[in-house]
Amino acid sequence: MTIYTHAESNIRKTWVLITLFLIFIIGLGWVFSQYFQNPSILIYAVIFSLVMNIISFWYSDKIVLGITRAKPIEKRDNPELYRIVENLCITAGLPTPKIYITPEAQPNAFATGRDKDHAVIAVTRGLLEKLDKQELEGVISHELSHVGNKDMLLMTVVVVLVGFVSLISDWFMRSLWWGGFRRRGGEEGQAGSILALVGIILAVISPIVAILIQLAISRKREFLADATGALLTRYPEGLARALEKIAADKTLMKTASTATAHLYIANPFKGKGFLTFFMTHPPIEDRIKALREMEI
Numbered sequence: 001m002t003i004y005t006h007a008e009s010n011i012r013k014t015w016v017l018i019t020l021f022l023i024f025i026i027g028l029g030w031v032f033s034q035y036f037q038n039p040s041i042l043i044y045a046v047i048f049s050l051v052m053n054i055i056s057f058w059y060s061d062k063i064v065l066g067i068t069r070a071k072p073i074e075k076r077d078n079p080e081l082y083r084i085v086e087n088l089c090i091t092a093g094l095p096t097p098k099i100y101i102t103p104e105a106q107p108n109a110f111a112t113g114r115d116k117d118h119a120v121i122a123v124t125r126g127l128l129e130k131l132d133k134q135e136l137e138g139v140i141s142h143e144l145s146h147v148g149n150k151d152m153l154l155m156t157v158v159v160v161l162v163g164f165v166s167l168i169s170d171w172f173m174r175s176l177w178w179g180g181f182r183r184r185g186g187e188e189g190q191a192g193s194i195l196a197l198v199g200i201i202l203a204v205i206s207p208i209v210a211i212l213i214q215l216a217i218s219r220k221r222e223f224l225a226d227a228t229g230a231l232l233t234r235y236p237e238g239l240a241r242a243l244e245k246i247a248a249d250k251t252l253m254k255t256a257s258t259a260t261a262h263l264y265i266a267n268p269f270k271g272k273g274f275l276t277f278f279m280t281h282p283p284i285e286d287r288i289k290a291l292r293e294m295e296i
Contacts, residue, residue, distance in 0.1 A: 025049035070100035110263040138239030141229035
């Protein structure tokens with residue numbers, strides 16, 4: 001797959017994901033409306049799914065920046081970081097994105113935004129403190145590659161939709177437990193039980209489906225962003241060393257969550273038990289090996 005076909009694929013995946021979310025919420029609304037015998041629930045589900053798709057497309061980047069507590073900086077705040085970003089953008093033929101810094105001590109970074117003209121590069125305080133200039137250039141080039149490859153919109157939309165799918169599922173389970181079963185106890189017999197079972201199944205599998213979506217979109221794109229970033233700097237070793245430092249650092253990230261983990265250049269969980277099962281990145285050793293085998 002070339003960079004161009006990858007970018008086109010990301011656009012298609014974004015619209016497919018938005019469409020599937022629309023279908024899922026409407027389907028969930030239908031189950032609710034049938035179970036509670038209230039047709040207005042389906043209407044609300046349609047309205048809600050449309051509103052959420054609009055929010056995920058236009059405002060998902062702002063939601064992500066809020067979740068990660070990222071703050072914008074001006075050129076006077078960190079001239080060296082700005083020069084690195086500006087120079088790499090000139091090389092990549094991209095507009096200079098807005099630059100944000102998160103207060104996290106763990107070295108990490110991510111890109112967000114709906115397109116190259118509304119892009120944001122966010123780096124952690126730890127990244128600026130622990131990496132040298134060549135390593136920082138490698139990380140920034142990787143994130144700019146996500147911008148150029150049109151990964152950002154898909155990655156950012158996933159944060160919002162996955163988060164809301166989990167919230168809806170949780171609300172469904174609570175409503176059935178605290179209200180639905182007691183209100184309808186014994187009414188309509190088998191039909192009500194079947195609808196309740198369908199609702200419970202949807203509620204249980206939806207967070208799993210959400211995680212699978214994250215895994216499906218995350219792994220190959222990191223290898224491509226690594227390679228594209230290395231071509232920008234003409235120095236794969238810089239990014240390879242940066243990834244080594246990021247992997248070796250055991251500082252925990254306070255704002256990390258399963259909804260946002262796939263955004264970062266490297267898995268932010270640092271071995272947090274069960275969460276490592278849902279790693280959204282390929283093994284960092286494989287990425288480093290691929291970079292060091294590149295011929296530029």
